Amino acid sequence: MRPLALALILALLAGCAAGPRIDTRYSSRSQDSRVQYIILHYTSEDLPGSLRQLIQGEVSSHYLIDAKPATIYRLVEEDRRAWHAGDSQWRGRTWLNASSIGIELVNPGYLDTPNGRLWYPYPPEQIDALIVLLKDIVKRHGLGPEAIIGHSDIAPLRKVDPGPLFPWRRLAEAGLLIWPDARRVAELQKRYAARLPDVAWFQDQLIRHGYALERHGVLDVETQRVIAAFQMKYRPARFDGEPDAETAALLAALNETG
Structure with a gap:
């Protein structure tokens, strides 16, 4: 094989191995990180x-x-x-x-x-x-x-x-997480202690906060476990999964700021 032909073949193979030539002069403004x-x-x-x-x-x-x-x-x-x-x-x-x-x-x-x-x-x-x-x-x-x-x-x-x-x-x-304001929680807790919201309200608030949950108004095992997960994070002293006035106040205060 002639040297010139061999050189052309090698150059083509090298180009294929390197991948396509891509022009990166332009960048879309409609983008964000893959990480959410x-x-x-x-x-x-x-x-x-x-x-x-x-x-x-x-x-x-x-x-x-x-x-x-x-x-x-x-x-x-x-x-x-x-x-x-x-x-x-x-x-x-x-x-x-x-x-x-x-x-x-x-x-x-x-x-x-x-x-x-x-x-x-x-x-x-x-x-x-x-x-x-x-x-x-x-x-x-x-x-x-x-x-x-x-x-x-x-x-x-x-x-x-x-x-x-x-x-x-x-x-x-450390500024990495939203935390419920203690005074607002105390204020709301008094209100909810006088009249506790129904289960559907808790389900609505938990869904709004981010949890995957059905809204059907029944305190089933799934709802209790989601409530317990929320309590474990924001009221770890007691995470029994029961809807109470303090849990309602924490949920409402967080959803107000979120």
């Missing part, structure tokens, strides 16, 4: 078990944060989908793996004992590391304070993580 939510989990394992589960198993997350020392591991690039949310729904979006970043915290979760369920706390340094990471993610993706949610928010019928000892209020104090 950041979903927080606990692993129910120690670090070695968490790594095995998230690296070699069928589930994955973008980040894993160890407890002591507080170390942030990136397991999946943010522009790729991780398998952490499963069957999930929030504010009308479903199957949230495609539109979220998953963060797993090394934490045993809970232990069932004869005296009840024992939940494990989160070390302050682990939450400090989480807050630094969250601030970085929300800034880069242009996310608001409504974007950070728990696994129990998006799948309340099957998940309870990150659990009642996760310090959501610390995230609010």
